[in-house]
Amino acid sequence: MAKPIQRKGQSALLSTELLAYYRNVSQSLLTVVDVETTGSLPYRGARVIEVSILQASLADGLHHQETHLINPGVRVPPMITRVTGITQAMVSQGLFPEDVWPGCLDHLEIGVLTAHNLAFDYSFLQAEYRHLDHSFTRPVEQRLCTVLLSRLLLADLPSRSLPNLVEHFGFDVGPSHRAGADTRACWLLAERLLRQIQSEPEELLIERFGRQWIQLQDAAAILNCPQKMAQKLLDECGIESRLSKRKNRPLYRRGDVERIMKERDMAIF
Numbered sequence: 001m002a003k004p005i006q007r008k009g010q011s012a013l014l015s016t017e018l019l020a021y022y023r024n025v026s027q028s029l030l031t032v033v034d035v036e037t038t039g040s041l042p043y044r045g046a047r048v049i050e051v052s053i054l055q056a057s058l059a060d061g062l063h064h065q066e067t068h069l070i071n072p073g074v075r076v077p078p079m080i081t082r083v084t085g086i087t088q089a090m091v092s093q094g095l096f097p098e099d100v101w102p103g104c105l106d107h108l109e110i111g112v113l114t115a116h117n118l119a120f121d122y123s124f125l126q127a128e129y130r131h132l133d134h135s136f137t138r139p140v141e142q143r144l145c146t147v148l149l150s151r152l153l154l155a156d157l158p159s160r161s162l163p164n165l166v167e168h169f170g171f172d173v174g175p176s177h178r179a180g181a182d183t184r185a186c187w188l189l190a191e192r193l194l195r196q197i198q199s200e201p202e203e204l205l206i207e208r209f210g211r212q213w214i215q216l217q218d219a220a221a222i223l224n225c226p227q228k229m230a231q232k233l234l235d236e237c238g239i240e241s242r243l244s245k246r247k248n249r250p251l252y253r254r255g256d257v258e259r260i261m262k263e264r265d266m267a268i269f
Contacts, residue, residue, distance in 0.1 A: 010148050012221035015209040015258060018152065019202060025144055026194040029057045029111035034182040035124045036084050038074055042127035047072035049091050050084075051100070052179035053107050056187050058194060064107070067180040069094030084177045101128055105136075113138045116162045116186045118145035146189050153193050155211040165189055210255020213242065219257045223264070234260065 010018070032054040039046030052067040069086070071094040081087050108125065115121040122143070129136035150160040157168065162185055163176040171188045174181040197205065214222075220230035231250065234241070239256045243249065 010145070011151075011212070011214045011218040011254075014222065015206045015254065018209060019197070019205055021141070022149065022194065022197045025112055026058055026198050029055060030114045030144065030187065030190060031055050031107055031111035032114045032183050032187045032190065033108065033121050033125070034115060034179045034186060035121050036080075036086060036177065036179050037124055038072075038076055038080055040120070042124050045074070046124075047074050048097075048124050048128050049076060049080075049086055049094070050179040051104070052183040053104060054183045054187050055107060055111060056191070058191060058198070062187065065180070065183065066104075066107075067183075068100045070097055070100050071095065072097050085175070086178075097128060098132060101132055101134075105134075108136070109138075112142050112144045114144040114146065114186065114190055116146045116182070116189070118143055118147075144190065146186055146193070149193050150189070152209050152212050153196060155208070155213060162186065162189075207255070210253060210258065212254040213251040214254050214257065215244070216250050216252070219252050222257050223261050233264075 013021075034052050035048045036050040037046050037048050048070055049072065050067070050069050052065065054062060054065040056062040056064075069090055071091050073096075076086060076088045076091050113122065122138075126136050147160060150157075150165065154160055154165075157164075159165075162182055165171075166173060166176060166185045169189070169192065171185050173184040173188070176182060176185070200208075216227050216231055219234065220227040223230045223233065225233070234252055234257070237260055239252055239260065241250045241252050244251055
C-alpha cells in the first residue's frame with residue numbers, strides 16, 4: 001500500500017499524494033470500529049462501554065460484525081445515557097474488558113483501521129489495551145479516518161458529523177450514537193466515497209480535493225514556510241479565506257494553496 005508522506009498531518013499532504021493513498025486503501029480490507037465511552041478523554045479515566053467491529057471490502061462487501069457492551073466497573077454519566085441510550089444497568093450486565101478485548105485483536109490487527117474521527121476511537125483502543133498491559137498500534141498507512149475523507153470529497157456540506165451524513169445520504173442504520181449503528185454508517189460512508197475515488201477521473205478528483213478547507217498550519221506545511229509567512233503570502237495573493245467555526249482560525253482552499261506553491265516553485269527555478 002502507498003504510504004502517505006509524513007508532514008504535520010494528512011491535510012498537509014498534496015492532492016496527488018492523497019489520491020494515491022486513497023486509491024490504494026480502496027483496494028483493501030477495512031476494519032471499521034466505533035466505541036461509545038463514558039467521556040472524551042481516556043487519560044482522565046474515561047472508559048469504553050460499547051464497541052463494534054465491522055470488516056468489509058469494496059470487492060466483497062460486509063462479511064463480519066460484532067458488537068459488545070462492556071462493563072469496565074465505572075459510573076456511566078447521565079449525559080452519556082442521554083446521548084447514547086446506554087444505561088448503568090445495561091453496562092452492569094456487559095462483559096468485563098478482559099473478556100472482550102483479547103478476542104478483538106484478531107480483527108483489529110488486520111485490514112485498514114477505519115473510523116469516523118479515527119483519532120478518538122484509536123486513542124480509546126490504545127488505552128483499553130494498556131489497561132490489559134498490551135500495546136496496540138497500527139501503522140499510519142493502515143489507518144483511515146472518514147472525517148478527513150469527507151472533508152476532501154464533501155467540502156461544501158455544512159456538517160460532516162456522522163449523524164448528519166447518515167441523514168444526507170439516507171443510510172438505513174438505526175439510531176446514531178450506538179456502536180453497531182455508527183460502525184455500519186461509517187462503512188457505508190467509506191464504501192460510497194472510496195467507490196467515487198476508484199471510478200472518477202484523476203483530474204475531477206483533484207479538482208474536488210482542491211475545494212477542501214485546510215488550516216493555516218497545513219497550508220504552511222504545503223508551502224514549506226512558517227505560518228506567519230504563509231498567511232502573509234496567501235493574503236498578498238488575494239487568496240479566499242474564512243474563519244473556522246470552533247476556534248475562529250483562518251482556513252484556505254487546498255487548491256488555492258497548492259496553486260501558490262506551484263507558482264513559487266516555478267519562480268524559484
